[in-house]
Amino acid sequence: MTLSIRKLDKSFGGLHVTRSVSFDLGRGERVALIGPNGAGKTTLVNLISGTLKPGGGEVLLEGRRLTHLSQARRVACGLARTFQITTLPAHMPVLNQVEMAIHARLGMAHRWWRPFSACREVRDEAWSILERLALEPAAAQAPSGLAYGEQRLVEMALALALRPAVLMLDEPMAGVPRGEGRTVLRALEDLPGSLSILMIEHDMDLVFSFAQRIIVLAEGRIMAEGTPDEIRRHPEVRAAYLGAKS
Numbered sequence: 001m002t003l004s005i006r007k008l009d010k011s012f013g014g015l016h017v018t019r020s021v022s023f024d025l026g027r028g029e030r031v032a033l034i035g036p037n038g039a040g041k042t043t044l045v046n047l048i049s050g051t052l053k054p055g056g057g058e059v060l061l062e063g064r065r066l067t068h069l070s071q072a073r074r075v076a077c078g079l080a081r082t083f084q085i086t087t088l089p090a091h092m093p094v095l096n097q098v099e100m101a102i103h104a105r106l107g108m109a110h111r112w113w114r115p116f117s118a119c120r121e122v123r124d125e126a127w128s129i130l131e132r133l134a135l136e137p138a139a140a141q142a143p144s145g146l147a148y149g150e151q152r153l154v155e156m157a158l159a160l161a162l163r164p165a166v167l168m169l170d171e172p173m174a175g176v177p178r179g180e181g182r183t184v185l186r187a188l189e190d191l192p193g194s195l196s197i198l199m200i201e202h203d204m205d206l207v208f209s210f211a212q213r214i215i216v217l218a219e220g221r222i223m224a225e226g227t228p229d230e231i232r233r234h235p236e237v238r239a240a241y242l243g244a245k246s
């Protein structure tokens with residue numbers, strides 16, 4: 001397994017938000033994490049990425065224990081994420097932001113050691129990431145001038161620049177207007193096949209078309225786990241969450 005979550009637990013004061021959550025994510029697997037508001041989805045991703053410290057449990061990547069590592073060290077190990085809310089520097093051109101992320105991955109030494117060839121390599125890599133996400137027309141623009149759907153794609157570009165083994169996407173469709181949804185979906189479908197993806201999303205059309213496996217979280221616990229068909233038919237999930245959407 002690429003990513004293994006073992007009995008993760010988290011409380012905020014008296015509020016028990018994550019209750020002994022365990023699951024695995026295989027190489028190249030697409031998994032969606034769904035559940036009602038307040039179910040603990042973002043908290044779980046924060047525990048996996050290292051934004052929050054768990055009360056108990058373990059996070060392993062390729063068998064390596066990450067639980068004690070900082071968020072930055074986890075990124076260096078291959079665990080990247082995007083956020084629910086756009087957090088991009090508003091005024092720096094998109095191409096430069098992607099280049100900066102690549103430099104960060106390579107480390108500053110790379111920059112000083114071979115400044116010219118390294119910069120060309122970095123620029124080429126940045127362009128290839130923008131091409132993959134059909135963002136070349138936005139390369140010279142700052143995120144503040146882009147449509148919201150494109151801003152979400154820039155966040156994905158920055159995450160891809162870190163060459164992760166696992167990418168966690170926190171609501172990639174949040175705030176994206178209907179007309180731009182297809183662009184984001186196409187970009188998600190075009191992500192490298194070897195990349196393992198854990199996606200939190202409320203848009204059930206996206207979840208059921210994108211995910212190979214769905215994990216349903218309710219009150220901090222895994223209520224159900226299965227293929228999209230299994231989840232669609234699951235009586236408790238239908239009653240508690242999917243309702244008429246199924």
Ligand SMILES: Nc1ncnc2c1ncn2[C@@H]1O[C@H](COP(=O)(O)OP(=O)(O)OP(=O)(O)O)[C@@H](O)[C@H]1O
Binds near residue numbers: 012015038
């Ligand atoms: N830092 C915090 N301090 C105290 N309570 C928190 C904190 N972060 C989250 N919570 C609480 O934990 C619970 C789970 O929140 P979380 O954001 O993980 O849910 P979610 O499933 O991601 O919800 P949504 O779908 O609305 O984003 C909520 O009751 C929330 O108020």
